[in-house]
Amino acid sequence: MKFRTRIAKRARRPAALVNGRRPPRPAASGRRRPPGPAAKAWVARDRKVLSPSLTRSYPLVVARASGATITDVDGYRYLDFTSGIAVTSTGHCHPDVVDAIIRQAKLLIHMSGTDFYYPSEIRLAEQLVALTPGRHAKQCFLANSGTEATEAAMKLARYATDRPYFISFLGGFHGRTYGAMSLSASKPVHKEGFGPLVPGVFHVPYADCYRCSYGLKPDSCNFHCVRVIEEELFARTVPPEEVAAIVVEPIQGEGGYVVPPDGYLAALKALAGKYGILLMVDEIQTGMGRTGRMWGCDHDGVVPDLMMTAKGIASGLPLGAMIADARLMRWPAGAHANTFGGNPIACEAALVTLRLLTDGLIENAAAVGRYLLDRCRELQARHRLVGDVRGRGLMIGLDLVCDRDRKTPAVEERNQVIQRCFERGLLVLGCGRSVLRLAPPLIITRRQVDDAVAVLDEALNTVERRAQAG
Numbered sequence: 001m002k003f004r005t006r007i008a009k010r011a012r013r014p015a016a017l018v019n020g021r022r023p024p025r026p027a028a029s030g031r032r033r034p035p036g037p038a039a040k041a042w043v044a045r046d047r048k049v050l051s052p053s054l055t056r057s058y059p060l061v062v063a064r065a066s067g068a069t070i071t072d073v074d075g076y077r078y079l080d081f082t083s084g085i086a087v088t089s090t091g092h093c094h095p096d097v098v099d100a101i102i103r104q105a106k107l108l109i110h111m112s113g114t115d116f117y118y119p120s121e122i123r124l125a126e127q128l129v130a131l132t133p134g135r136h137a138k139q140c141f142l143a144n145s146g147t148e149a150t151e152a153a154m155k156l157a158r159y160a161t162d163r164p165y166f167i168s169f170l171g172g173f174h175g176r177t178y179g180a181m182s183l184s185a186s187k188p189v190h191k192e193g194f195g196p197l198v199p200g201v202f203h204v205p206y207a208d209c210y211r212c213s214y215g216l217k218p219d220s221c222n223f224h225c226v227r228v229i230e231e232e233l234f235a236r237t238v239p240p241e242e243v244a245a246i247v248v249e250p251i252q253g254e255g256g257y258v259v260p261p262d263g264y265l266a267a268l269k270a271l272a273g274k275y276g277i278l279l280m281v282d283e284i285q286t287g288m289g290r291t292g293r294m295w296g297c298d299h300d301g302v303v304p305d306l307m308m309t310a311k312g313i314a315s316g317l318p319l320g321a322m323i324a325d326a327r328l329m330r331w332p333a334g335a336h337a338n339t340f341g342g343n344p345i346a347c348e349a350a351l352v353t354l355r356l357l358t359d360g361l362i363e364n365a366a367a368v369g370r371y372l373l374d375r376c377r378e379l380q381a382r383h384r385l386v387g388d389v390r391g392r393g394l395m396i397g398l399d400l401v402c403d404r405d406r407k408t409p410a411v412e413e414r415n416q417v418i419q420r421c422f423e424r425g426l427l428v429l430g431c432g433r434s435v436l437r438l439a440p441p442l443i444i445t446r447r448q449v450d451d452a453v454a455v456l457d458e459a460l461n462t463v464e465r466r467a468q469a470g
């Protein structure tokens with residue numbers, strides 16, 4: 001009885017939003033909007049004890065979540081187009097994932113794969129080597145996060161090739177630990193005050209065809225940005241025989257959801273192959289079906305020498321993986337290891353996640369992703385703020401610009417749209433300088449896409465009106 005009363009009470013709270021059935025209505029003035037009092041109180045407590053380096057865009061304090069819906073501590077409900085930064089691939093608290101977690105927690109929580117064996121870690125590694133591109137023998141190193149997967153790949157690339165240098169890309173992001181941070185080049189704040197970084201990393205422009213560093217067009221440039229690596233970098237600065245790996249994201253994530261043209265990864269792979277350089281592909285955000293295929297590099301039919309993945313792999317449990325050609329894995333016992341990597345509960349969650357992805361969620365990501373892309377292009381046609389819409393599967397970015405000719409990033413406007421969406425019950429994040437990133441869970445439906453687009457439409461209208469008035 002008590003339980004029912006609480007539910008009813010919660011249902012009477014002001015719904016910030018958006019569930020599948022009715023289109024979101026603009027809140028009348030004076031009507032309550034998030035954050036509510038409980039969220040404000042939690043944020044005040046958080047400020048006292050958590051690191052100010054965290055990057056919260058709005059005061060969402062989550063109480064619980066299910067599928068693509070989040071409920072905050074005041075009872076407001078939101079549609080989640082962030083997936084907790086592209087992590088909850090199967091939706092929040094998918095019942096099969098929850099069951100697997102509970103089952104495993106009753107059997108074994110930890111024993112450390114570094115010093116001991118247990119079946120879940122071995123079964124997951126078997127699945128990963130089978131699912132990654134290429135039929136050759138591969139081996140895995142399991143970690144707890146994307147950045148650790150990157151560190152492992154960086155160390156293995158140097159060890160296996162006996163070469164010191166890396167080539168990575170402007171706009172790239174590979175993590176926050178020293179090696180990964182040194183490979184990254186998306187925002188100065190990531191590095192400011194932390195030098196010296198790991199030496200031997202050369203950054204070159206990515207295939208960002210919306211804002212091409214060379215002012216060229218993709219249909220006529222003949223991959224100028226790849227040729228420059230050979231014709232300029234190798235010819236003047238770095239002997240290619242000393243480069244261990246080219247490190248690349250199939251779509252730049254943190255850097256602004258930048259989608260390179262078809263054939264770009266294949267061109268990098270050909271260049272790398274010519275000089276015995278490894279291709280190290282960062283699938284931490286693009287992997288696990290997010291782009292409508294299992295891996296981002298599948299769109300180009302490229303087989304990486306080393307691959308990193310994390311984020312969506314275990315539906316929210318911390319897990320990262322580095323998968324490499326077995327011929328590279330020649331490092332001896334003790335050369336690289338950790339305490340928690342390949343935790344049995346995380347591995348079981350990953351095994352269920354992989355099953356759900358291959359049983360239909362990747363197909364859903366491709367189909368609903370196409371629909372979302374089309375709906376975003378309609379927004380672009382209606383809103384002058386939207387300069388570019390790009391993406392694959394459910395990894396879609398709207399690049400907001402002050403004027404379409406100069407493509408001046410509309411940074412403040414982008415932040416206002418994110419804030420307005422939050423107030424109206426849609427959770428989105430930014431990336432790059434002025435990009436709205438849409439990364440819903442792979443279970444998302446067309447109806448939820450319609451709800452989200454309606455909120456985005458209203459938010460863009462509001463911000464455009466404000467900009468005109470101001």
Ligand SMILES: Cc1ncc(COP(=O)(O)O)c(C=O)c1O
Pocket residue numbers: 085145146147148150173174175176249253254282283284285286310311
């Ligand atoms: C492409 C890419 N690589 C690496 C990372 C780092 O992953 P983690 O935050 O799990 O360390 C991220 C995280 O955003 C990412 O998007």
